[in-house]
Amino acid sequence: MTSSPALTAAPTQTVQAFLDALARRDVEAAIAVVDPQASVTVHPLGVAGTGAGLLRNVLDDLVRAFPDLLISVGRVITTGDVVTALFKVEGTQGTDYAGAMNQEKHLDIDQAWRFVVTDGAITQVTAYWCQQQLYRRLAVKRFDEIAIA
Amino acid sequence: MTALDTRPRTAESAGEVVTEFFTRYRAHDVNAMTDLCAINAAFSYVPVELWGKQRVLRGDGTVGTIGKPLWTGLINSFPNLTNTVRTITANDEGDVVVEADIAGTQQLAWGLIAPAGKDYSEPHLFVFHVGADLLIDSITAYWNDAGISQQLGHNEVD
Numbered sequence: 001m002t003s004s005p006a007l008t009a010a011p012t013q014t015v016q017a018f019l020d021a022l023a024r025r026d027v028e029a030a031i032a033v034v035d036p037q038a039s040v041t042v043h044p045l046g047v048a049g050t051g052a053g054l055l056r057n058v059l060d061d062l063v064r065a066f067p068d069l070l071i072s073v074g075r076v077i078t079t080g081d082v083v084t085a086l087f088k089v090e091g092t093q094g095t096d097y098a099g100a101m102n103q104e105k106h107l108d109i110d111q112a113w114r115f116v117v118t119d120g121a122i123t124q125v126t127a128y129w130c131q132q133q134l135y136r137r138l139a140v141k142r143f144d145e146i147a148i149a
Numbered sequence: 150m151t152a153l154d155t156r157p158r159t160a161e162s163a164g165e166v167v168t169e170f171f172t173r174y175r176a177h178d179v180n181a182m183t184d185l186c187a188i189n190a191a192f193s194y195v196p197v198e199l200w201g202k203q204r205v206l207r208g209d210g211t212v213g214t215i216g217k218p219l220w221t222g223l224i225n226s227f228p229n230l231t232n233t234v235r236t237i238t239a240n241d242e243g244d245v246v247v248e249a250d251i252a253g254t255q256q257l258a259w260g261l262i263a264p265a266g267k268d269y270s271e272p273h274l275f276v277f278h279v280g281a282d283l284l285i286d287s288i289t290a291y292w293n294d295a296g297i298s299q300q301l302g303h304n305e306v307d
Contacts, residue, residue, distance in 0.1 A: 043272050044293040077246060077276065079160070079238035084246045084276065086289070110195045112274045112291040114246065126248065128274040130196035131295035135306045143295060144304045 011117035012076060015083040018115070018122060023071040027059045035121040044131035045098060055125055061098075066091025066107060074110075083115045089129075093138060098131070099146040100138040107137050154283040163279035164239040167247060170277075170285065171234050177224045183217055187284040192216040196294040199260070200307070212288065226264070227253025235272075243279040248272065251292070255301050262303040269300035 014033050021029035034052040041048045042058050063069055069091040077084045090108045093100075109129050116124035140146050156162045166185055173181040190212040197208025197219070208215060224230050230253035239245040252270035255262070271292050278287040298304070 044295065075276075077240075077244045079240045079244060079246055082236075082238040082246060084274075086276065110291070112195075112276070114248065114274060126274075128272070128291040129293065130291070131293050132298060132306060133196060133198065133294070135295065136200070140306050142304050142306060143299050 011081055011083045011115075012078045014117045014120055014122060015076060015085060015115045019071065019073055019076075019085055019087065022059065023073075025063045025069055027056060027063055030059060031056050033120075033122055034125070035118070035123045038122055039124045041125070042127040044127070044129050044134070058127075062089070065093055065095050065097035065102075067094045068092050081117050083117060085113045085115070087111055087113075096147075097138070098134070100135060100140050101147050103139050105138045107134065109134050109137070156283060158241070158243055158279060158281050158283055160239040160241050162283060163241075163243045163245050163277075164237055166279050166283055166285060167239070167245040167275075167277050168234070168237060171232050171247070171249060174220070175231055177230065179217055179220050179224070182220065183212055185285055186212045186216075186288075187280060187282070187286040188213070190216075190285055191287040191289075193289045194219065195289065195291050212285075216288065223253075223259070226255060226257040226259040228256055229254050239279075243281070245275075245277040245279060247275040247277065249275060259301075261305070261307050262298060262301050265302050267301045269297045271296045271300070 040054040073087040075086045111129040194208030199206040235248040273292040280286040
């Protein structure tokens, strides 16, 4: 973690900086407030491991697949060092995503991301959303044939 | 812990109410679960949506009108339904965030999923709000329904 204003920020401010960066589709700025050894779990994608790079891949895939990505934050709830963000992800598919071929469908998915913040950096991220809703919106018919429209 | 709990609302007491909620859920006592909720407590199970030809039914409403029937149906379809609370954090404003695994073995149809005796276990994130009277006045939950469908052997997105 290089020096950053976020290092001294409160947990809410750190997560807000992450969300603001994601809303700007600025993945590097989002990752700048994530500890390099952060624990990353993205349940719907089956992603679980350690390292900011893991999260960077998840965000890169999202931003690339939905060039008009819109993040609308509904609530940010702070409970000690844990910050939970409830937001909607919207966009029009521009490339394949999560195995689903691009049919230029519109996505709108409510998500909940739980962050743990330590010393101004995000040290744990756990993301929840419904992949069934996501596939439904991208016109995927079967889980065992995701790439077949 | 009763609906007449007179303790002040703090992070600790709000967290205890929600912990008790999951204890009662494990006991399959839906009435006791709703006893911990305000009469018009808001309810939203975000992944729940049934697409019909002309409308979409969503898991949004109140605990009494949507939550209670949904919990009852879930327990009927998964008679050994259980939960494991992984994390619980709260603040003095009554917000309580819970990570819990919900698990069970399917014995009856659940939505469009035919029973095949299969097990599922899926991580959930719950956001509760506990009012100043120590009654839950809002429940919102997120999870990946695709995970449940696939574990139960249902491969159609629906």
